[in-house]
Amino acid sequence: MSEFRFKFKFRFKFKFKFKTSLNPSESPMEGCHFNDMSDKETITCELAVIGTGMAGMAAALFAANRGISVVQVGNTGGIIFASGFLDLMGVHPIKEKKRWSDPWAAIDALTRDVPAHPYAHLKKEDIRAGVDEFLSFLEESGLPYHRRTNWNVEALTSIGTTKPTYCVPRTMWAGIKALEERSPCLIVDFHKLKGFSARQIRNTLGAEWPGLRTTRVAFPGFENLDELYAEQMARALDFSEETREKLAQAVRPHVKDARYVGMPAILGVYHSDNIAMALEKQIGVPIFEIPTLPPGVPGLRLREILEQQMPRRKVRLFSKKTVFKAEHQAGGFMLHIGNMAPEETVRAKRVILASGRFLGKGLRAGRKRIQEAIFDLSVFQPSDRKGWHCRNFLDPQGHPVNQVGLEIDDEFRPLNSTGDPAFRTLFAAGSILAHQDWMRMKCGSGLAIATAYRAVNACLKMDA
Ligand SMILES: Cc1cc2nc3c(=O)[nH]c(=O)nc-3n(C[C@H](O)[C@H](O)[C@H](O)COP(=O)(O)OP(=O)(O)OC[C@H]3O[C@@H](n4cnc5c(N)ncnc54)[C@H](O)[C@@H]3O)c2cc1C
Structure with missing residues (x-):
């Protein structure tokens, strides 16, 4: 057994050890090589993935599943x-805010209307296969998701609105059913918890869901704190059976005629499914989670699972490092990576660039133009800065700056200004791709996963 130490801070600091079943024989180094003893700083691999967001993680997973050595x-x-929801395709056209209950029909309409959208470079079988492989991985890793294979569901948000999504953590599934049935339901919130109000949810939805009631209870063990955070509660539930029992005792008297109980997403970082099942037994009705405002526990769960599982799958993961510089050479790329400055070199035959947009830092906005930050690739963008935003901040169409990014060929290779692949063995995936506004289209994770799937398969076909 190996140990990971996690440090986390709220208003005060905890320190504890979390045990994983990482097998020492499954060294994360396997498949990736240091050049020789005198050149310890150069690591060679078949594929380097730049990015540890959803697209980068999915790409590393798919590549590892196919036996490629990955850094x-x-x-x-x-x-x-x-939020933890995995959106596939929910809204099109953006301007009309048209919601689709069939994501596959939405993708058909989208690729007809926006032929440059990344989904238009994909076959539907590939999108399905990528999503299926990613969901199987989550299930095997103890974070099962639920969906209706061909339909979107309407999911509750922290402010009581609903959004179309494709797939939700199993701990949120009972909420989908409660909302569909408009069953008698109790939403619980907690004294001193920031960013989640059961009453706000009832105020927003109460008219169309008369059986919705709310209650507020104290979270066991933290009664004397001035402020409570979802992550803090989740970690307490993960590690203390007593806290779980006391939480059930606090909620049970309020259930009465409710057929479901909803609460903020606090049911553990590592054992959410088991905690939900244990609470259900004690409370007596199905329980569901509702995402809190970001950053929240469902995102943390995904990150923890992915960061733990990548090394087990022999991915050499540098989760707190940056690529400062990339050089193209015969036979691949040299990436100079480090924390604050370049410390090591990765020599990779192929690269998948999944560095995101502005939040991820894959794209940089200068005074006049938007640049791709590592390779200085050609970026599709309005001809000048005045075109980045609409005059109306809330323009229903969204701002042109939300659709900037890399244009690609059908192998997911970024194109240069003359329309040819910028490099033969450089591929791109995720939100850095142009002609999509994942936030408004409700396609964030689906797009990240499906484009990563295609980029990895294209990569496999291409000789280095
Ligand atoms: C507030 C919020 C809510 C969301 N809610 C949902 C939701 O409800 N449903 C859904 O499906 N999706 C949702 N998403 C979207 C989803 O989680 C992903 O953010 C999105 O799909 C884009 O992922 P990405 O991997 O392309 O980019 P990012 O997540 O931006 O990741 C980019 C990665 O590239 C790395 N990087 C950049 N530059 C370098 C460099 N020089 N060297 C090394 N690494 C670099 C960054 O460190 C980061 O790891 C949400 C996202 C946000 C921000």
Whole structure:
């Protein structure tokens, strides 16, 4: 057994050890090689993945599943802000805010209307296969998701609105059913918890869901704190059976005629499914989680699972490092990576660039133009800065700056200004791709996973 130490801070600091079943024989170094004893700083691999957001993680997973030696570099991406919902395709056209219950029909309409959208470079079988492989991985890793294979569901948000999504953590599934049935339901919140109000949810939805009631209880063990945070509660539930029992005791008297109980997403970082099942037994009705405001626990769960599992799958993961410089050479790329400055070199035959947009730092906005930060690739963008934003901040169409990014060929290779692949063995995936506004289209994770799937398969076909 090996140990990871986690440090985390709220208003005060805890320090504890979390044991994983990482087998020493499954060294994360396997498949990746140091050049020789005198040149310890150069690591060679078949594929380097730049980015540890959803797209980078999915790419590393798919590559590892196919036996490719992978080095992955990045800082925590948008995953940590994610609600936990995996959107595939929910809204099109953006301007009309048209919601689709069939994501596959939405993708058909989208690729017809926006032929440059990254989904238009994909076959539907590939999108399905990528999503299926990613969901199987989550299930095997103890974070099962639920969906209706061909339909979107409407999911509750922390402010009581609903959004179309494709797939939710199993701990949120009962909420989908409660909302569909408009069953008698109790939403619980907690004294001193920031960013989640059961009453706000009832105020927003109460007219169409008369059986919705709310209650507020104290979270066991933290009664004397001035402020409570979801992550703090989740970690307490992970590690203390007593806290779980006391929470059930606090909620049970309020259930009465409710057929479901909803609460903020606090049911553990590492054992959410088991905690939900244990609470259900004690409370007597199905329990569901509702995402809190970001960053929240569901995003943290995804990050923790992915960061733990990558090394087990022999991915050499540098999760707190940056690629400072990339050089193209015969036979591949040299990436200079480090924390504050370049410290090591990765020599990779192929690279998948999944460095995100502005939040991820894959794109940089200068005074006049938007640049791709590592390779200085050609970026599709309005001809000048005045075109980045609409005059109306809330323009229903969204701002042109939300659709900037890399244009690609069908092998997911970024194109240069003359329309040819910038490099033969450089591929791109995720939100850095142009002609999509994942936030408004409700396609963030689906796009990240499906484009990563295609980029990895294209990569496999291409001789270095
Ligand atoms: C607030 C919020 C809510 C969201 N909610 C949902 C949701 O409800 N449903 C859904 O499906 N999706 C949601 N998402 C989207 C989803 O989580 C992903 O953010 C999105 O799909 C884009 O992922 P990405 O991997 O392309 O980019 P990012 O997540 O931005 O990751 C980019 C990665 O590249 C790395 N990087 C950049 N430059 C370098 C460099 N020079 N060297 C090394 N690494 C580098 C970054 O460190 C980071 O790891 C949400 C995202 C946010 C921000």
